[in-house]
Amino acid sequence: MSIERSSCKECHQSHHCIAAKLSEAVRGNKVKDISRHEAIYVRGQRIFSQSACSSACYIVKSGSVKIVNVDAQGNERIIGFYLPGEVFGWEGVFRGSFPSTAIAMERSMVCKIPIEYLEQRASAKPDFIHSLLKLMSRELNNVEQLAIRLTRYTAEERIISFLLDLSQRYADRKLSALYFRLPMNRTDIANHLGLAVETVSRVLGRIQHDGDLTIRGRELKILNHSRLLSKISVAPNTEIRYISEENKTKVLELDPKCLSGTSF
Amino acid sequence: MSIERSSCKECHQSHHCIAAKLSEAVRGNKVKDISRHEAIYVRGQRIFSQSACSSACYIVKSGSVKIVNVDAQGNERIIGFYLPGEVFGWEGVFRGSFPSTAIAMERSMVCKIPIEYLEQRASAKPDFIHSLLKLMSRELNNVEQLAIRLTRYTAEERIISFLLDLSQRYADRKLSALYFRLPMNRTDIANHLGLAVETVSRVLGRIQHDGDLTIRGRELKILNHSRLLSKISVAPNTEIRYISEENKTKVLELDPKCLSGTSF
DNA sequence: CGGGTACTTGATTATCGTCAACAATCGTGG
DNA sequence: CCACGATTGTTGACGATAATCAAGTACCCG
Numbered sequence: 001m002s003i004e005r006s007s008c009k010e011c012h013q014s015h016h017c018i019a020a021k022l023s024e025a026v027r028g029n030k031v032k033d034i035s036r037h038e039a040i041y042v043r044g045q046r047i048f049s050q051s052a053c054s055s056a057c058y059i060v061k062s063g064s065v066k067i068v069n070v071d072a073q074g075n076e077r078i079i080g081f082y083l084p085g086e087v088f089g090w091e092g093v094f095r096g097s098f099p100s101t102a103i104a105m106e107r108s109m110v111c112k113i114p115i116e117y118l119e120q121r122a123s124a125k126p127d128f129i130h131s132l133l134k135l136m137s138r139e140l141n142n143v144e145q146l147a148i149r150l151t152r153y154t155a156e157e158r159i160i161s162f163l164l165d166l167s168q169r170y171a172d173r174k175l176s177a178l179y180f181r182l183p184m185n186r187t188d189i190a191n192h193l194g195l196a197v198e199t200v201s202r203v204l205g206r207i208q209h210d211g212d213l214t215i216r217g218r219e220l221k222i223l224n225h226s227r228l229l230s231k232i233s234v235a236p237n238t239e240i241r242y243i244s245e246e247n248k249t250k251v252l253e254l255d256p257k258c259l260s261g262t263s264f
Numbered sequence: 265m266s267i268e269r270s271s272c273k274e275c276h277q278s279h280h281c282i283a284a285k286l287s288e289a290v291r292g293n294k295v296k297d298i299s300r301h302e303a304i305y306v307r308g309q310r311i312f313s314q315s316a317c318s319s320a321c322y323i324v325k326s327g328s329v330k331i332v333n334v335d336a337q338g339n340e341r342i343i344g345f346y347l348p349g350e351v352f353g354w355e356g357v358f359r360g361s362f363p364s365t366a367i368a369m370e371r372s373m374v375c376k377i378p379i380e381y382l383e384q385r386a387s388a389k390p391d392f393i394h395s396l397l398k399l400m401s402r403e404l405n406n407v408e409q410l411a412i413r414l415t416r417y418t419a420e421e422r423i424i425s426f427l428l429d430l431s432q433r434y435a436d437r438k439l440s441a442l443y444f445r446l447p448m449n450r451t452d453i454a455n456h457l458g459l460a461v462e463t464v465s466r467v468l469g470r471i472q473h474d475g476d477l478t479i480r481g482r483e484l485k486i487l488n489h490s491r492l493l494s495k496i497s498v499a500p501n502t503e504i505r506y507i508s509e510e511n512k513t514k515v516l517e518l519d520p521k522c523l524s525g526t527s528f
Numbered sequence: 529c530g531g532g533t534a535c536t537t538g539a540t541t542a543t544c545g546t547c548a549a550c551a552a553t554c555g556t557g558g
Numbered sequence: 559c560c561a562c563g564a565t566t567g568t569t570g571a572c573g574a575t576a577a578t579c580a581a582g583t584a585c586c587c588g
Contacts (some may be wrong), residue, residue, distance in 0.1 A: 113327055137354055196546075
């Protein structure tokens, strides 16, 4: 039994849901008859597979999902984790096929919306185009943040920054930001952050010993949020100052064209 | 003198240009009267600044541009480099302000197109929505690739993969893939790849010594492309096999719903 | 030609990965 | 309810890769 005809009204994620937004934008009423496909996946099951031809985006309704990329040598890297209410799968739009695989990390309900459908409806309601672009842009922001996290951050900084990011996302969903359960195991955290499992274990142990958090298995309690925050990126590497320097010396050479009307 | 009224016809980048695509899509004719703003920037000059409120995308017409993120401690990280024909600035759409700064790496001509304009025109021609989404999705693919490059890759693998990526991008622009000039200095490469300048220098020296490429200053010549390719990611770390394993054991538990109709 | 930036090379150190062994937890079935 | 095996997590010893510190060379631009 496909759940396509089920109402989105009862969906706990409707306030995050792009389909709901679309429906509201198009009709001004509450969500109904969205062309979508709902399914339940068990732990370890794929939602889509790398190089599968399709383009759709997906919304996590419950559970959690990880996006994994496998390279030519078979090495896997976890690009990201998705929590209830979050949208994933935008990376498939470019080639019309997915550059990575999506895997349910626990029993999860996922809602699938084809891109073509979004595009069609978007053209009917211009405001919605902006919502679409914003959603994708948000994803771009997130991945850039990940790239930054992986560059020059030490193991401890990566882990703290990762945990604080999770915490923030739980807070965004009106859940506790200080006490939650990690949806992934240590191996996945290590893989995602480019570290060895042992390092993750050790660093978590050290942070716990410092009294900034408690972690038992996947149960996490943040005890000293501000101190954790202050620990990430305390000038780990040489501070390079291209922006200020170069601008200082070069601003005088400004081409007149650059100054002309900012409006257009 | 604003160049807004200048024709896009003479632009060498029109075949890469989103504005040109838009114009064609909307009118079926060649590029004209695109609402855009062209400007020349000197080396080190900012095209947009972190947290500046604006949302537009930009096309490199000549020269090259780097996107730099500055964190709370003042540490800078280069997110990406953009070559002629490439589009940047999508990350600003999410918040309506830029999470990073764009800096010209040499005398560069850059074309600016406001997002609102793209959105308006896109609603007039539905096909163009897809082009827009594809462009952003491509950017997402690129940044994910960067994240992968930064995770678990050794210094040598990062550098080779970075150079081969550049090479490919030059090839895409009908320029030589084997002989080109790096638009950035070693410090920028190091920053971008999360390495120390000395490491970049040493690794480049080593690769050169192996006879796979020649590099003098910024002039690069790839001598053995296939061997370089084979050097990236030769199983640097333990091969983790969640996908196959978990799927093998769990596929039997498949919820019937997951198998129902792939079409919708 | 001189000054500054960019790049290279060497010596030393530290972080983190690897290998190895062990402990805790979970899920399943008797 | 407990026992079992399997998965997951922890801890220690050791080594390798790359960062840091330091010095020196090449290059570019005025």
